[in-house]
Amino acid sequence: MPGTDAQAHGGKMKNPFHLKPLPLSVPFCDREKEMSDLMRYAGNFTNVVLSSPRRYGKTSLIKRVQDNLAKHGTLTIYIDYFGISSIDEFSARFAGAVYSVVYKEKSLFEKAAKVFTSLRPIMRPDPETGMAFTVEVAKSKPGGQLLEETLKGFGEFLKSGKISCNVTFDEFQEITELKESKFIEGTLRSYMQDHQNVSYFFVGSRRRILMDMFNDKKRPFYKSAINYVLPALPVEDTAKYLAGLFCANGKNCPLPVAAGIHTLTEGYPYYIQKLSYFIFEASKGTVTEASLHDGFQQMLLEETPLFELMLQALRPRQIALLHAIAKEATKAPFATAYLTRHRLGSLGGVQAAIKKLPEMDYLEKTSAGWKVVDPIFAHWLRQKEAME
Ligand SMILES: Nc1ncnc2c1ncn2[C@@H]1O[C@H](COP(=O)(O)OP(=O)(O)OP(=O)(O)O)[C@@H](O)[C@H]1O
Ligand SMILES: [Mg+2]
Structure with missing residues (x-):
């Protein structure tokens, strides 16, 4: 990424656009309906499959939904299955995510440690969450026994505290890369249906793979969750959001130009941020149509190595x-x-x-x-x- 920021413009104005999942602390564009729908589904303990193309804002949105749920007393567990390489890792990441949420509450932590007997938590400070947990498999178990124990244990954990809970599996389609994926699907599904007071959200961007898991009659997850598709961002909200961010950081971006950013990117959240990032870097006082097109070419140039790789x-x-x-x-x-x-x-x-x-x-x-x-x-x- 080219040199961020600020110094280039006199050391005051910081580029407000983000190319990573949005931190909770920064402004968010729209997604009000999606937030309230997902909050409601979680409140009803309904399972949801949240899908969209890559970099549409699923993770950013889910983080906000979970933050909101947590403020209303729900225990929110977030597990990213990106790069998962073994069935035991499924359980280890699961238990690690539970530990990292409950560690501040002694009684809950003790309950978790009691049910995940084979999974020993290892703590380390984490700048984002305060404390991060990795989990060591304390006792090696054959085949899928650890998974069954973990899911059974989680059911007991939920029951013991009458806890209301949301579990989000991000990049869930990654489990299909494991040779035991059929077993994981079947086991998870059978335990899930006995778990009380919990909603499971399955999030992913390889849509065909994810959809096949939930819409194929022969698969365990068939009809076990609501399909929720995250759309592109709407033009009006996007234009206001962008104009506001330019303005708050010392640059003027007229609404029609901001709407032009939406048009060029077809409302694709990642590209909205990225194009705006380049435009912010290059423009002086006011953002013009010309800077919009320059920014677009620069963005294409910057994406080229990735697109080349995609073709390779x-x-x-x-x-x-x-x-x-x-x-x-x-x-x-x-x-x-x-x-x-x-x-x-x-x-x-x-x-x-x-x-x-x-x-x-x-x-x-x-x-x-x-x-x-x-x-x-x-x-x-x-x-x-x-x-x-
Ligand atoms: N509501 C929003 N307002 C502004 N920017 C957004 C919004 N949602 C997402 N973005 C931007 O889109 C980009 C992608 O977001 P995020 O990583 O959450 O998407 P994702 O769908 O989880 O992606 P992936 O498929 O790679 O997991 C980020 O740069 C983020 O800043
Ligand atoms: Mg994501």
């Missing part, structure tokens, strides 16, 4: 199909005229490519037809093709 993971046929759909979204990618127009080769090749790309969340099928999920990636693909 693909076969030539898949790349050709991505280029075609970026250029011309379509309801009929198999139509002969479309195949010919975009030189896509055989029907069979396209059929295979179109299977893989939604799994990776590069392409999605909407009521309007097939489109590239990430609008900036689509723009980059079009620009790249035009230059070749």
Whole structure:
């Protein structure tokens, strides 16, 4: 990331835009309805699958929802399963998240330690949460026994204190990478339905994989949670939010220009922040249409290595199909005229490519037809093709 900030502008104005999940302390754009819906579901102990494309604000939103729930007396447990590499780690991260929430309350901490007998907590100070816990597997258990014990123990923990609780599994689709994933799904589902006074939120961005877990009749999680899709941010709120942040940090961004940021990014939260970040860096007093377009080009340049990497993971046929759909979204990618127009080769090749790309969340099928999920990636693909 280019040099943040402030010094470049006289040491006073700090760039207010964020490229990471938003800390609780900074302004948040909209999501009022989503906040209240999710609060209500948690209050009803309803399970929810929260999905969206990557970097749409799921984690930022969930952190706020949990913060609010905690203020209303709910015990909120947040577990990120990103990069999970073994079934025991599932239990260890689970218990670690419980410990890190209850450690301040002696009686709850003791209850947790009593039910997670095989999982010993190791504390270390954490700047964000005060204290972080990793968990050591104290007694090695065969196969999935540790998971069963952990989930059974958690049920007892919930019962013992009549605690109302929300458990959020972030990047939940990652468990499908484990060889024991079927067992985890089945076990979790069977214990979950006996757990009282708790809502489980399953969050993820590999939507096809996550959706298949919950919408496939043959899978344990079938119909066990409400599907909740996080949409793009709305234009009016975004424009006000951005104009406000520019203004609070010493720059004037007229509302129509702020709305232009939304248009260029199609309301994609990560890109709204990123484009605004570059525009803030480059503009002097007032943000103009010209600085908006300069910022956009800079953002494309900055994203290029990542987009290149995304392409490197693909076969030539898949790349050709991505280029075609970026250029011309379509309801009929198999139509002969479309195949010919975009030189896509055989029907069979396209059929295979179109299977893989939604799994990776590069392409999605909407009521309007097939489109590239990430609008900036689509723009980059079009620009790249035009230059070749
Ligand atoms: N409501 C919002 N207002 C302003 N910016 C937001 C909002 N929601 C998300 N963002 C911005 O979008 C970016 C992505 O947010 P976040 O990491 O929460 O998304 P995510 O959906 O969890 O992403 P991933 O799929 O990578 O896990 C962050 O840079 C954040 O600043
Ligand atoms: Mg996230």
